[in-house]
Amino acid sequence: MPKPIRAFVRVVDAINRVVGRFAMYLLFVLAAILLYSTLSRVIIGTPVNWSLEMSQFVLSAYYLLGGAYTMQNDGHVRMDLFYSKLTPQKRAVTDAFTILFVLFYLGVLLMGGLSSTAYSIEYGQKNYTSWAPPLWPIKVIMTLGIFLMLLQAISSFFKDVAMARGKPIA
Template sequence: MMKLLAAVDRFSLAFGKLVSYLVWIGIVIVVLEVVLRYVFNAPTVWGPGYTQRIFGAYFVLIGAYTLLQGGHVRVDLLLNTRSPRWNAFLDFLNYAVLMVWMLALVYEGWSYFQESWEFSEVDDSALGHPLWPVKLALLLGVTGMLVQGAVELLRSLVGMVDPAALPPKRQEVQP
């Protein structure tokens, strides 16, 4: 089982690193838009919309990586003050609540994506961009967080039973 958990960790790590390149694409578009607007007085119609889409996709697609790295906001008042089993129990509760929330988001995300795809939904910009890629990014992002959250839930369950079976807290999981 631990090999499966490690495989999901490796996937979340690799996918997160791949998605991180979206930031650079977004930066290039922003710089291009600024130069075209202020140097040549010729802004693009598509620049602002694409930067919103790119940074929005980045924000949701990087969620599983952030969860793996422990980068989401946590209230640590009760954590790290007691035994490892107690900390694992609190982690278990946190991840159980996360699972309920992620299941709801995956369910709704699928509905949003499916409707957008079926009806060829477009945004209200002058170019009428399709909205299904944005909704697909949302679906993929929350699905990734659901899977990584399930791994963390199982890991906390193992920590409640046998804290010594878990590796020490990781800074970054290596492939």
């Protein structure tokens, strides 16, 4: 593979490794929010109206920002009827072909995410609840997560093509 492609793969993998490891710690934030909500309701007797939505936002950020890291580590669920019986090079050919569908899907998803985020920022969109938080922060995180997943899918495509050619990118 040419040097720019190898550099792209290294940079994307490094960025997604850092973002994915950061996303892991969001589970502790989620646990703290839910614990605070429970303690507030049980001990003080006053429910917190923002805890449910905030926990949903944190969980969404967790899986959206961690998706690319999971892809990088082959952690996504795979339907494995014949795949495990293939040689590494044939697996790479299969993966390089199927990732094209993922790239198309993520491209369409990114366009929708950008449009939705721009709308949310432009019109100050808020959630229709008693807390009424602005939606643009979670939409920015959503779009960033989709973008990182798209970059990781491209990186995976390059790694699969290199493996199929018998010259894996380390």
